[in-house]
Amino acid sequence: MxxxxxxxxxxxxxxxxxxxxxxxxxxxxxxxxxxxxxxxxxxxxxxxxxxxxxxxxxxxxxxxxxxxxxxxxxxxxxxxxxxxxxxxxxxxxxxxxxxxxxxxxxxxxxxxxxxxxxxxxxxxxxxxxxxxxxxxxxxxxxxxxxxxxxxxxxxxxxxxxxxxxxxxxxxxxxxxxxxxxxxxxxxxxxxxxxxxxxxxxxxxxxxxxxxSMYFNSSASVASGFGGVRQNTRTQRVEIExxxxxxxxxxxxxxxxxxxxxxxxxxxxxxxxxxxxxxxKFPGSSLNMFTTTWEDVSKSVYDSNAFGDQLKRDSYFDDDIDNLLSGISEPTKKMIKVYEFAKGKMNWNELGGLFTQEGTKDAYKKGSGNAADINLLLVTMLRYAGLNANPVLVSTKSHGIPLFPTRNGFNYVIAAVENGNNTVLFDATIKEGEPNVLQPELLNWQGRIVREDRSSSWVSLYPSKHAVQSTMMNLAINKDDYSITGSTQNRFTGHYALSQRKSFINAKEEDIRKKLEENNGETEISNITFENLKKLYQPVSLKYDFENFDAVEEIGGKLYFSPLLFLAMDENPFKLNERSYPIDFNYPVKDRYIVTVDIPEGYTIESVPESAAFALGENSGMFKYMINNLGGKLQISVEFALNTATMPAHDYGNIKEFFKLMIDKEHEKIVLTKA
Structure with missing residues (x-):
């Protein structure tokens, strides 16, 4: 039926x-x-x-x-x-x-x-x-x-x-x-x-x-005695x-x-x-168009607005000579040149595979599109004696280049090759660091093109985890069941980049409002950042907070989830099945240590059980441990995703992994009056 x-x-x-x-x-x-x-x-x-x-x-x-x-x-x-x-x-x-x-x-x-x-x-x-x-x-x-x-x-x-x-x-x-x-x-x-x-x-x-198509054909025809005069005759020609x-x-x-x-x-x-x-037109030879990635790479490199821009250096050589005076170590040279380019150039917010101003004019103006700035960076790095080359990139909004075509790329970054090690640079963003590209560029692979016109693929995904480490102390007020506490946070990699881009020039009130977003009834105060403007160092963030809705009192017992706003609110994966990959942008590792002071007059009735589970063989993991330290509870949580992308056929396992993790994070501690 x-x-x-x-x-x-x-x-x-x-x-x-x-x-x-x-x-x-x-x-x-x-x-x-x-x-x-x-x-x-x-x-x-x-x-x-x-x-x-x-x-x-x-x-x-x-x-x-x-x-x-x-x-x-x-x-x-x-x-x-x-x-x-x-x-x-x-x-x-x-x-x-x-x-x-x-x-x-x-x-x-x-x-x-x-x-x-x-x-x-x-x-x-x-x-x-x-x-x-x-x-x-x-x-x-x-x-x-x-x-x-x-x-x-x-x-x-x-x-x-x-x-x-x-x-x-x-x-x-x-x-x-x-x-x-x-x-x-x-x-x-x-x-x-x-x-x-x-x-x-x-x-x-x-x-x-x-x-059929028609066109006019002209021909000279001799006329008169002996063909002395030449007349031009036009006729309509049909071609099928x-x-x-x-x-x-x-x-x-x-x-x-x-x-x-x-x-x-x-x-x-x-x-x-x-x-x-x-x-293949009648009477003409076969004209082949781009059919391989090697052809694409060569045609891009041979463009006046690309490869020719890498031949020019006389307009900056004095500046680079002064910059690198007394420096011989390659890594130090690389960082010095990269930071100089970021400080000298201002990005006009335009991508581009080819230069808009030309590297020389862009250098004089101090601004340009992505190709102006990053091809200039390649030229400077080469002048410094480093094995630098451009990398053709397709941004995420542009799509993944599935077949060989110049239209498949719309951005260019710089790379320095040293043996099996390739370091990637994008000098358009002031907050950038080597191998820490903005998420819009983390789109599978880029095509590195060398001076001899050889080319190969290079992964755009970082190999290191972005790490967030948080220590939080909290105490429950017996009068109104509010929670007061403080946190110390440390961010590296793409987490640090995100913090810098969000807060480096923000006003104090805007910072407070942004930190309070999606945190329920939580008020934040005494906000302190360290290393926001100091690159190559972890970003540190400290603040105090007060929460008014985390504790529920029922029959003299107190119920609350100790991770508070550190816990994920809901499972981001809701479909029954998914036909396309899961893109996390970059590998991550989150570590939380939360210490809860047991309020006077209360004892612990129950706590969540410690647990650990994995995603696949080595794709991710989650650990939740809780210890009674006598008058205090300490909750230790570790969450890691070890790869930036995962295939669609793993969707069911990923969805279940996040469900188990979120359920565990929201389990409650129960306190009862002594």
């Missing part, structure tokens, strides 16, 4: 999909009346239909170019889904005259009024253009009159001269996708590789047809060619649910990417 009900429900959902009219402007009353998604009641919105069609066109002025038509219909179920009414369209720009352009942008918001379907048109005041940098512009639009239950739809066309850079076709989102269709049609002269991504399977239908097409159609694509420690969720969405492999 249950099977029959499930089958009927599934067929009804499919019938609903098939019966919909997906022509632009044909939104139905049934779509507007839908209160929740038929297969995902938690969805705030849903893609009812998405269509992406790309084809090549030819003109004698523009040569071959791409036209991509996009049409999308979205159902908004509640206020949390309003963000889906905001759209960004990325338009790439070149240094020449050819840029991507958007045209034919139209949109409507549909809603019910007195039982009738009404609409509101997207107008110019809802469309905005933003220049992100010299290579990227963004067209933003916000759909009008968005309300709970409405349906929005929009369409536009993008004209692009960049036939080597085909935008990824996305079939999955963080909301359900009822139906999605794509078509990519390409002349036989262009050969593309296809890269599938994500965990929802799909098939690619390949087909083809004959098409095969157009290859690739189509994908999917229905009922489930949402890719995001939760804690996801990294960039877009790395795992189901999608299709086309990469130009080669071109």
């Amino acid at each position: 249950k099977f029959i009900f499930t089958l009927i429900f599934t067929l009804s959902c499919l019938q609903f999909t098939y019966s919909q009219d997906f022509r632009f402007g044909k939104v139905s009353k049934k779509e507007l009346l839908e209160k929740q998604h038929p297969t995902d009641s938690t969805a705030d919105a849903a893609i009812l239909y998405r269509e992406m069609k790309t084809r090549f066109e030819y003109s004698e002025t523009d040569d071959f170019y791409l036209l991509t038509e996009v049409f999308e219909r979205v159902k908004i179920y509640n206020k949390e889904g309003f963000d889906w009414a905001n759209k960004k369209v990325r338009l790439y720009q070149s240094s020449g005259s050819s840029d991507e352009e958007i045209s034919g942008l139209k949109g409507y918001t549909f809603f019910l009024e007195d039982g009738k379907v009404k609409d509101e048109k997207l107008r110019n005041d809802g469309i905005f253009e933003e220049e992100v940098n010299e290579f990227l512009e963004v067209t933003k639009f916000t759909m009008p009159a968005v309300t709970e239950g409405c349906v929005i739809e929009y369409k536009y066309t993008i004209k692009s001269p960049f036939v080597t850079n085909i935008d990824e076709y996305r079939f999955q989102e963080q909301i359900p996708v009822n139906k999605v269709e794509m078509r990519f049609a390409v002349p036989e002269y262009f050969n593309y590789k296809m890269h599938q991504k994500g965990w929802v399977p799909f098939k690619i239908k390949e087909d083809g047809q004959t098409r 060619y095969r157009e290859n097409s690739y189509e994908v159609s999917m229905e009922q694509v489930p949402a890719l649910k995001e939760e804690a420690f996801s990294g960039n969720i877009n790395n795992y969405t189901t999608s299709l990417k086309f990469e130009l492999s080669y071109t």
Whole structure:
């Protein structure tokens, strides 16, 4: 009976999909009346239909170019889904005259009024253009009159001269996708590789047809007696060619649910990417495009805005000579140059694989993008006699480079190689230290490129744990059952970097408010930091606190969890299963020692049992020990994650590990009156 009900429900959902009219402007009353998604009641919105069609066109002025038509219909179920009414369209720009352009942008918001379907048109005041940098512009639009239950739809066309850079076709989102269709049609002269991504399977239908294109051909023709005069004759020429097409159609694509420690969720969405492999035009030889990581690395290095910048040093040599006078030890040289570059240069908050100012001009200005600063650092380190090279990086927000392409990287850092040891540097952040990169850069691997154009992968993840050590003393007030106490904290590695970035220039009141966040009814005072501005030393933090809601009095007995705000509030892992890796950013080790003074007139009735358990063979561990020291209780906790990332198939074990840990941290001590 249950099977029959499930089958009927599934067929009804499919019938609903098939019966919909997906022509632009044909939104139905049934779509507007839908209160929740038929297969995902938690969805705030849903893609009812998405269509992406790309084809090549030819003109004698523009040569071959791409036209991509996009049409999308979205159902908004509640206020949390309003963000889906905001759209960004990325338009790439070149240094020449050819840029991507958007045209034919139209949109409507549909809603019910007195039982009738009404609409509101997207107008110019809802469309905005933003220049992100010299290579990227963004067209933003916000759909009008968005309300709970409405349906929005929009369409536009993008004209692009960049036939080597085909935008990824996305079939999955963080909301359900009822139906999605794509078509990519390409002349036989262009050969593309296809890269599938994500965990929802799909098939690619390949087909083809004959098409024609026309252009004017001019030729000189002799005329007159003896062919003395030369006339130019222009004729219209037709060329037939095969157009290859690739189509994908999917229905009922489930949402890719995001939760804690996801990294960039877009790395795992189901999608299709086309990469130009080669071109072969009639009468011309085969023209190969980038096909290996070695080719990518070499092409980047040979760019004027990259490798050529590493050849220049005369503008800073006096400064570096003075800086390193009397210093011969390589490690000291490395740190001196790194700190000099950080102090000299100011980052303009722009990433970039290639320089914006050029290293020489950036040095004179004292500012630049990430490539200006870190290629300058490489040049300085080489001048100092160190084996320094640039490392190509893709930031987390940019995604993981899964196949060889220059577009896979958008940032560059510096590295010094010494045998098997590689030290990584990013001089854009003042609080940085060697091998302590900002979390946005901790994205799997970077590609180190050497002067001889050889290249190899290097892990971006730190090998050392970020360590937090905390000693806390607390006492219970018998009158109002409040808790007073003090803590001493010590942070190293990425924990120290986080403290410095959060507090190094913060006002005292802002520091207090930030420390009190998510700590319940806790008031903090007498805050003291040490080594916030002194790099290469652990950051120390001391403060006193008073808590008013941690102790519960029932029948003359006192119940409380001794870790207070040190305990994790809830399990960050909530999904039944997860199809993408767990990204903790970096290995961590937390150590807490909490000493509880037993209030006069009370004795210990019960305490949590000591416990220890592991995650995998050596992925993580948790220890909880409690000792009665006579008038005091001492709780010792140690938690460690030994690897920055863990595979999706370990998700169940990770979720259970965190559940056991959190349950143990929240177990209560019970005191009774003597």
